[in-house]
Amino acid sequence: MRSYAIIEAPSGLGLTTDGVEQLPDRLLELGLAERIVARRAGRLAVPTTDRSRDPETTILNARAIAAWSPTLADAVEAVLDAGKFPVVLGGDCTILLGPMLALRRRGRFGLLYLDGHADFFQPEAEPKGEGASMDLAWATGYGPAIVTDLEGRRPLVRPEDVVAFGYRDHEDQAEYGSQPLPAELVSLDLPAIRERGIEACARAAVDHLTRGELEGYFIHLDADCLEDAIMPAVDFRMPGGLSWDELAAALRIALASEKAVGIEVTIYNPRLDQSGAAGHGLADVLATVLG
Numbered sequence: 001m002r003s004y005a006i007i008e009a010p011s012g013l014g015l016t017t018d019g020v021e022q023l024p025d026r027l028l029e030l031g032l033a034e035r036i037v038a039r040r041a042g043r044l045a046v047p048t049t050d051r052s053r054d055p056e057t058t059i060l061n062a063r064a065i066a067a068w069s070p071t072l073a074d075a076v077e078a079v080l081d082a083g084k085f086p087v088v089l090g091g092d093c094t095i096l097l098g099p100m101l102a103l104r105r106r107g108r109f110g111l112l113y114l115d116g117h118a119d120f121f122q123p124e125a126e127p128k129g130e131g132a133s134m135d136l137a138w139a140t141g142y143g144p145a146i147v148t149d150l151e152g153r154r155p156l157v158r159p160e161d162v163v164a165f166g167y168r169d170h171e172d173q174a175e176y177g178s179q180p181l182p183a184e185l186v187s188l189d190l191p192a193i194r195e196r197g198i199e200a201c202a203r204a205a206v207d208h209l210t211r212g213e214l215e216g217y218f219i220h221l222d223a224d225c226l227e228d229a230i231m232p233a234v235d236f237r238m239p240g241g242l243s244w245d246e247l248a249a250a251l252r253i254a255l256a257s258e259k260a261v262g263i264e265v266t267i268y269n270p271r272l273d274q275s276g277a278a279g280h281g282l283a284d285v286l287a288t289v290l291g
Helices: 020-029 062-081 093-106 135-139 170-176 190-196 198-209 244-256 277-290
Strands: 004-008 038-043 085-089 110-114 162-165 186-188 217-222 260-266
Touching (some): 020 085, 038 062, 062 260, 085 093, 093 217, 110 198, 186 198, 198 244, 217 244, 244 260, 244 277
Parallel strands (some): 004 038, 085 260, 217 260
């Protein structure tokens, strides 16, 4: 049985909006730590957000993200060294760099990327310079060295060791000119899930991430992978998405493997959750699949 440790990583450095930094507080208020019997491993201080874009890279808070990510990596490594399973509560999606750097220090690991967006924009195409639209590109080595070559370990995860799962932002990618996902990166977008079924796609993802050459895999969960009607509390809303049951099914399958080594939760914005239902639903799913 896994022993969990929660790391609070309330970073909004990758967004121009506020609110996602309240994600850890809200999920903990809803009893997540108690429901999964998790140790509280601490809350990281985050640099102040600068709303101006870096003149060299055009990325919002590029230097702060690069400087802070190793601190998060250290916290993740401390949890792993203690024999516990890190549950990282963000924050926006740029927190991904921390756990993937921690794992890159230890060997070759994969990534299950559950997200409503592919997050593979290049800086010149991202309208606001938001790193939360570019983090998967950075983690796989695409982008300026300041955010892709942390500690000289580029890439933090090889593209062929990633499964992008459930994204549905094809129209936005086309409109703004996002670079395509690499051919070697496994793509199981929402249309594929609708065609093949959630369990079949989740099992295919796990099969790919439990190949012998990988020592394990990390799970990224962005709340905007969920159906907009049940998860309106995200900063960039889109129609469609997964149901609560579909998300739970995918996570159960992903977490059933002993090669799953950690999970992060991002983008849920309590400020946008007027009824509180979205937060309750997210906490319930996490408690069910982890607890």
